Amino acid sequence: MTSFELCMDSLEGLSVGDALGAQFFVPGTAVGDLVAGVVPAAPWPWTDDTEMACSVVSELHQRGRIDQDRLAATFGEHFEPYRGYGGGAVVILRQLREGASWREVDPAAFGGQGSMGNGAAMRVAPLGAFHAGDSRTAALEAMRSAEVTHAHSEAILGAVAVAVAAAETGWARLVQSRPDPPDLLDAVLAYLVESRVKTGIERARTLLGASVREAAYELGNGSRVLAQDTVPFALWAAATHLDDYPSAIVACLRAGGDVDTTSAIVGGIVAAYTGRGYGGIPAAWLAHREPLPSLVRQ
DSSP, X not given: OOHHHHHHHHHHHHHHHHHHHHHTTSTTOOHHXXXXXXXXXXXXXXXXXXXXXXXXXXHHHHHSSOOHHHHHHHHHHHOOGGGTOOHXXXXXXXXXXTTOOHHHHHHHHHHHTOXXXXXXXXXXXXXXXXXXXXXXXXXXXXXXXXXXXXXSHHHHHHHHHHHHHHHHHHHHHHHTOOOOHHHHHHHHHTTOOXXXXXXXXXXXXXXXXXXXXXXXXXXXXXXXXXXXXXXXXXXXXXXXXXXXXXXXXXXXXXXXXXXXXXXXXXHHHHHHHHTTSTXXXXXXXXXXXXXXXXXXXX
16 A cells, blocks of 8 residues: 555545534534434535645645645635635635735734644644654654644644654554554654643543543533644544544544544544545445545546
8 A cells, every 4th residue: 555545545534524524513413313324414515624635635646745835825726715714714825825925924823823723733634644654754744734824833733743643543554553542642742842732632641441521521622623622632532443433433523512623633543544444434424425626536
């Protein structure tokens, strides 16, 4: 299996999680029905999580690395506001589309502190899978991809954490050795400096074996749309359900909050390990997801 095949499996897992999670903002959609095998009606439109991940994957396919200027231009070119972007992201991406420099726009956001939102983390799992077996490069490239839209260190470290997790799970698939949940989180923590993201993941490690309800209560469920409120729970869910993609996504749905984003992050990490076979992305879920954009279909 090639690095790009791992990357694409991760993108499929991310986009299905994103699109399915988004259905649970629709009144009348119940997790119990999904567990019983009754899926929401097709199609499942994907959101900004998938749109931005596709731009990242396109750059990797063309160049094998992140060129920040090109990635910023790609984000701006393919930005569709109705995909569920937050207000801050809309402002930044419109400026990028109009030719502004990300080096000026990004640090000026949110009163000059830069965004600490979960947007850099939500799109980066396929990049990590692309660098399976090389977590150091995954971390560095995740930083580069994050800096284009998120200047705050918490957002950047959130992206690093997700990318390293996907690099580790992709490698585990290649060597056919499932990492124990504590070992996976330890591998991620090795690439983080002191931060709220790191503290959250350390707390997630102590909650392995806890219920979804307790983990979400202690770690957050993305309801604040911040990296530190999203990434620790997502890594807890991925580590807990690494060999069972449907269960990993259901855990995100049960947690509530920003379910399309937690499901996207978890889906991208877990699918790097499971692919689409046994325990992987269900074929019916893939069939219900809106087709990916031409940017990656080509």
